[in-house]
Amino acid sequence: MIEIESLGLKLGEFTLTDFNLKIKDGEYYVLLGPSGVGKTILLETIAGFHKLRWGRILINGTDVTHMPPEKRDIAFVPQTLGLFPHLTVEENIIFGAKAKHIKVKDALPDAKRFSGIMGISSLMKRFPHELSGGERQRIALARALIIKPKLLLLDEPLSSVDPPVRNQLQYFIKELHGTLGFTSLHVTHDFQEAFLLGDVVSLLLNGKIQQTGKKNEIYFHPRTRDAAEFLGFRNIFQGEVIKADETKLCLMTEGIGNIWIERNFRNSEITVGERVFWGIRPEEIRILRGDTKSEERNNPVSGKIINLFEKAFSHTLIFKIGATDNHFEIEIPHMAYRKLQITTGMAATVELSVERIWVARK
Amino acid sequence: MKGERGFNFSISVLVVLVVGFYILLFLSSFAIVSFGEIKTALFTPDIRFAVKLSIVTAAAVTVISIFISVPSAYALSRLNIPLKGVLDTFIDIPIALSPVAIGAMVLMFLNTHTGRWVEENVLQFLFEIPGIILVQAIIVIPLSIRILKSHFDTVPESYELVARSLGYSRTASFIYVVLPLSRNAILAAMLTSFAKALGEFGATVTVAGAISNKTQTLPISIFLSLSNADLNMTFVLIMFLVFIALLNMVLIRALVGKGIKYD
Numbered sequence A: 001m002i003e004i005e006s007l008g009l010k011l012g013e014f015t016l017t018d019f020n021l022k023i024k025d026g027e028y029y030v031l032l033g034p035s036g037v038g039k040t041i042l043l044e045t046i047a048g049f050h051k052l053r054w055g056r057i058l059i060n061g062t063d064v065t066h067m068p069p070e071k072r073d074i075a076f077v078p079q080t081l082g083l084f085p086h087l088t089v090e091e092n093i094i095f096g097a098k099a100k101h102i103k104v105k106d107a108l109p110d111a112k113r114f115s116g117i118m119g120i121s122s123l124m125k126r127f128p129h130e131l132s133g134g135e136r137q138r139i140a141l142a143r144a145l146i147i148k149p150k151l152l153l154l155d156e157p158l159s160s161v162d163p164p165v166r167n168q169l170q171y172f173i174k175e176l177h178g179t180l181g182f183t184s185l186h187v188t189h190d191f192q193e194a195f196l197l198g199d200v201v202s203l204l205l206n207g208k209i210q211q212t213g214k215k216n217e218i219y220f221h222p223r224t225r226d227a228a229e230f231l232g233f234r235n236i237f238q239g240e241v242i243k244a245d246e247t248k249l250c251l252m253t254e255g256i257g258n259i260w261i262e263r264n265f266r267n268s269e270i271t272v273g274e275r276v277f278w279g280i281r282p283e284e285i286r287i288l289r290g291d292t293k294s295e296e297r298n299n300p301v302s303g304k305i306i307n308l309f310e311k312a313f314s315h316t317l318i319f320k321i322g323a324t325d326n327h328f329e330i331e332i333p334h335m336a337y338r339k340l341q342i343t344t345g346m347a348a349t350v351e352l353s354v355e356r357i358w359v360a361r362k
Numbered sequence B: 001m002k003g004e005r006g007f008n009f010s011i012s013v014l015v016v017l018v019v020g021f022y023i024l025l026f027l028s029s030f031a032i033v034s035f036g037e038i039k040t041a042l043f044t045p046d047i048r049f050a051v052k053l054s055i056v057t058a059a060a061v062t063v064i065s066i067f068i069s070v071p072s073a074y075a076l077s078r079l080n081i082p083l084k085g086v087l088d089t090f091i092d093i094p095i096a097l098s099p100v101a102i103g104a105m106v107l108m109f110l111n112t113h114t115g116r117w118v119e120e121n122v123l124q125f126l127f128e129i130p131g132i133i134l135v136q137a138i139i140v141i142p143l144s145i146r147i148l149k150s151h152f153d154t155v156p157e158s159y160e161l162v163a164r165s166l167g168y169s170r171t172a173s174f175i176y177v178v179l180p181l182s183r184n185a186i187l188a189a190m191l192t193s194f195a196k197a198l199g200e201f202g203a204t205v206t207v208a209g210a211i212s213n214k215t216q217t218l219p220i221s222i223f224l225s226l227s228n229a230d231l232n233m234t235f236v237l238i239m240f241l242v243f244i245a246l247l248n249m250v251l252i253r254a255l256v257g258k259g260i261k262y263d
Helices: A039-047 A089-093 A095-099 A104-118 A133-145 A163-180 A191-197 A215-220 A225-230 A334-340 B002-031 B035-042 B045-078 B084-096 B099-110 B113-121 B129-154 B158-165 B170-181 B183-199 B202-208 B218-227 B231-257
Strands: A002-011 A014-023 A028-032 A054-059 A074-077 A151-155 A184-188 A200-205 A208-213 A235-244 A248-253 A257-262 A275-280 A285-287 A300-310 A314-321 A327-333 A347-352 A358-361
Touching: A002 A039, A014 A028, A014 A039, A014 A054, A014 A208, A028 A191, A039 A074, A039 A151, A039 A184, A039 B158, A074 A133, A074 B158, A089 A095, A089 A104, A089 A133, A095 A104, A095 A133, A104 A133, A104 A163, A133 A163, A163 A191, A184 A191, A191 A215, A200 A215, A200 A225, A208 A215, A208 A225, A225 A235, A225 A275, A225 A358, A248 A275, A285 A327, A300 A327, A314 A334, A327 A334, B002 B231, B035 B231, B045 B084, B045 B129, B045 B170, B045 B183, B045 B218, B045 B231, B084 B129, B099 B113, B099 B129, B099 B202, B129 B183, B129 B202, B158 B170, B170 B183, B183 B218, B183 B231, B202 B218, B218 B231
Parallel strands: A028 A184, A028 A200, A074 A151, A151 A184
Antiparallel strands: A002 A014, A002 A054, A200 A208, A235 A248, A235 A275, A248 A257, A275 A358, A285 A347, A300 A314, A300 A347, A314 A327
């Protein structure tokens, strides 16, 4: 178990206060946040490269706060990977063994095993500059994992590779974690990467963790407007709670009307009369067919489609709500687009799923 | 397009003129020497002594310089030491100063209480070979630090962070990561130091004098032979310096071309 308690840090302009984190053994923990919020500095601090102002870091109950990096048993993979350019792949992989005074001939069987797992056995005599981005990633991971660290820190490790290779590597890391079961703290600004890899995801915004939880919880139920915006929610509105019972809340929004949402543990403290933000993801808005019975409709909103954009995997529709200036952005798969025969200027009714609307206190 | 061609032509002519001037300067030495007598001059004991002394002192200066400048440059590049900016500026001063001024300062220091004590109890510098090494080192070390600091600034710190997280101490990561990555820069700094020390005249003559067969380095020999209007001897000495300088430059260019690419 890795525990970071009330960590405080000031480095130049960057300040972080009261930062807490708990990572269970074998857990893949992802810290998600936009560029420039100090994710790298945070990782470097956990690795021992910056002094803490406050707080402490515990690894399996041992306080490592004042230990030098080499004594912490934490492997660090920087964004640039830091593969030593003057060493071959094999020498890079066994580099950590030398620090532990393990002879090269004793370290080689382990290197061979890891290179097999990583699919890099044929590259052992090559130099880093002769390799592709994906191969370099695998070698950096092998070099870090071979020392069997108590925690693996990954700083945006996939940011410098092209999208197709990035996807392959994401699947590879997911499988690798399943096989080896290492404990990892991975920082990224890419929320799709975070949700693919993370057992647990924390959202770091404005120097604070805004929310921690299982990926679906964060993806569909952000707790603040900032979090929602960062996670790509583009349909965000303000409303007032006008009714509340044990199962539902009713929000009144100017120009849209009454919207019903599910009452649950996330919004149990919200009371009638409160002003709130609410929203829904573009892919969670459904266009209703004309024959849908009125009693089967959830939060129906009428309007017309005023613009549409064809993208690689979906269509984005801009839906003007009634006679107001408010819009919904709707994402639909190509198949649904063709089936519904959508055109610009078409009048339509859309449905906002009661379970998929998030609400946050203002 | 016409303007671009004119510009390119003008700057090309300028560079040809500059290099042509240096070649003319070099060739002019050939015009006024007697080649029959050069052969004799080449094997005089004075020349042999000057060459030997220059190479030995320049080599000693190079070794001393590299042992001091590698850690100093690394400290200036990586550490947040107090008054780092002031230290950095002060290191540049000997580069900007006239060598005679540096020699005069060393001379004045050796005339203080401390300087006299050092002369009497530690090592004699005034008009001695250690004096040559001392002043040349004073001139060469800042240059070497400047070259190496520029190099260390370009080596990403992430290599050291990775090494430390893999179990290497600060010293071990310096030895096993930074030094191997800096091999070419260190060699380039050594060659530059050697060339600079070999050609140094002003400070050397001020502190060590121009004593025949004792402190007579190659540049001092050039000065003395020119004073005696011995052009053949001067020519031979110049050719020695030109040959060593050329060799140095070729090696430095080769090393710079083979730089390691970092992430």
